[in-house]
Amino acid sequence: MYVAVKGGERAIDAAHALLAEERRGDTAIAELSVAQIREQLRLAVNRVMAEGSLYDPDLAALAIKQARGDLIEAIFLIRAYRTTLPRFGASRPVDTGKMACLRRISATFKDAPGGQVLGPTFDYTHRLLDFKLMAEGGAETAAEAPEPASVDPAPMPHIAEFLNRDGLIETDAPSDAEPGDLTRNPMQLPADRALRMQALTRGDEGFLLSLAYSTQRGYGRTHAFVGELRIGMVEVEMEIPELGFAVTVGEIELTECETVNQFQGSKTEPPQFTKGYGLVFGQSERKAISLSLVDRALRWQELGEEGQGVPAQDQEFVLMHADNVQATGFLEHIKLPHYVDFQSELELIRKLRAEAQAAPARADSPAEETAE
Amino acid sequence: MSTAASAAPADPDQAARQGWIGLLARAPARRLAALFPELPAHEPLRRPETGTVMVRGRLGATGAAFNLGEMTVTRCSLRLASGAVGHAQVQGRNKGHALRAAALDALMQGPEAERLRRQVLDPLAAEEAARRANRAAKAAATKVDFFTMVRGEDS
Known part of the structure; x- marks a missing residue:
């Protein structure tokens, strides 16, 4: 009722x-x-x-x-x-190879063309509270004077390209097949890698961090190196039907991570490195690295690896629990009024208790009962 | 400058138009309003409207396309008294930005193109180049210079 x-x-x-x-x-x-x-x-x-x-x-x-x-x-x-905005269409896939990098590092190649550019990183800071920031008004740090000679306007090639030349790493063949969109159609499992990437890139950072960490600790180890991490601006291009050609509609900042992972090889494939990938809006390298590790862990079947039955390899577990808006909605709804539901539970437990209290008496004195 | 050049347009007029449409979309709305304050008389074909564009990426940077997330975009189309039609699709939710970009797209196809290039587009392009160079220089200042320590057994 x-x-x-x-x-x-x-x-x-x-x-x-x-x-x-x-x-x-x-x-x-x-x-x-x-x-x-x-x-x-x-x-x-x-x-x-x-x-x-x-x-x-x-x-x-x-x-x-x-x-x-x-x-x-x-x-x-x-x-x-x-959800209140109309959607005008989809962009062309962004070209992260042409990113104007603010940060670009590789943990695998010290002398990568384009160099190791640290950018505005927390790395190598001492994690000591800076009380200068508490002093209001002052504490203006001057931007480091750049050396004009060291500015290299040439685009930075992706590090994976160097390993590619020797066939040491898997290649992702370009495809313009229309990717699935979980904002338009409910996600169906098993989901392909493109759909998984969409779910993960909008997924909760903390959840992905923990899952990625679990793979490092042995729950589905894939032994990842950060082949490359880059942060910078990319242009977004879109076909405009009225014009009949593509134009730039704007610029966005992205963080991209490619991990290089071990692979034993199979009957059909010689041993080569495999990759995990992460691409995230804005400056978010913890998320991008986490995404790469989780992406790689979820690829175990297509790479012919043995399943280890760990959370990070379980598509349903990962994809159905990554969204913090869905999770919050379901979790927090239990604090809203459930008076009627609870009333029925209360009645049920009273009935069960009454039955349980009556039962021992019956069990202890069957003779009496039959006599009645 | 624009990666739109990768679309390999058939004719130079189209390449030029792609160039200014992209420049106007990337320009800060306030700066565009300062350089081009007065809108010409026009007939709206599509009043400024804000929506989204689904941004796509490629798996592993080069592979299959996937949906990364949406961005806000405002679009607008108009016709000038001369009959020239202008279109705009600009990042963000600023309707004035889209209107000005569409008006300039139309005007750049007419006799005022040279003046507007000097007064509006060239300054925007120079400022954008300066912004980018400044950012690139600041990033370059954080580039690591490795050096190898001389080890005892090598000397």
Whole structure:
């Protein structure tokens, strides 16, 4: 039986007013602007764009402000907003080989053409709190003076290309087959690699990090090296029907990771390295590396490897639990009123207890019972 | 500069148009408004409308296409009194940006092209080149110079 209950409106209105007040915090402290969040909390903005699956730094910053810094709530807001927009079409696949790299490193080749460019990294910092940042107004760090002679405008080739020349690593043959889209059709399992990549790149960073870590600790070891990690701007091109040709519609920042993994070879394939791949909106290298490890672990069947029955190799486990908006929705719904469901549980347990309490008496004195 | 060049356009007019459409899409909206404040009289064919474009990548950088995620885009089409038609698809949600880009696309096909190239497109292109060079220089300053320590047994 479903019983409609009214009466929460006033409390809900008051709760939302309180939420707004708490969001603002101490009014003696200047209010954060969306532009400040966009510029100064860039990595939070990047995460909301990646997992919200919508590249728009202003909207992501607004969502972070509205969600009081709760990034999963902000991601939820972006996902909801996205559904209100019409889709004009799909871009051509971005060419990450032409990326204007801000960072590009390889853990496998020291002398890679284009060099090891560290970019704005936390690596090699001492992880000591910098109290200079607490001093308001001051603490402006001057940009390091670049040496013009060292600027190399030539595009940086992908590191995998060098291994490719000797056939030492698998190649990904280009294909323009229309990829599946889980925002249009519910995901069907088993999902192909393209669909898995879409699910993973919008998946929860923490979940993917833990799964990737589990493979490193032995739950589906694939022995990954970071062949290459690059962060930079790429142009997005799209065919415009009215024009009859493709034009650039904008530029986005991406993080790309390619791992080089061991492979024993099979009856048909000589031994060669295999690859894991990750591509993420914004600067998000922890996510990109995690994605590469999980992508590689999920490829065990197509590479003819033996399944080890570990979580990272289990498509259903990985893909059905990676989305933090879905997970939050289902997890948190249990805090909403379940009075009627619970009432029926309560009645059931009272009945069971009454039966259980009556039963021993019967078991202990069968004679009596038959006598009755 | 633009990777749109990889589309190998058949004629130079098309290549030029691809060039300015891309430049206008990448330009900061505020800068475009400062350089081109007055919109010419026009008839709207498609009023500015914000939507998304699904951005695609390739598995392993070179393989099969996959859906990476969407980006916001605003599009607009208009016709000038001269009959020239302009189109725009620009990143973000700024309707003024799309309107100006579409108007310039139409104007660049007419007699005012030379003046607008000097007054609007050239400054935008120079500023973009400077922005990119600045970023590239800052990245280059973080490039590692390896050196090998001389080991005892080698000397």
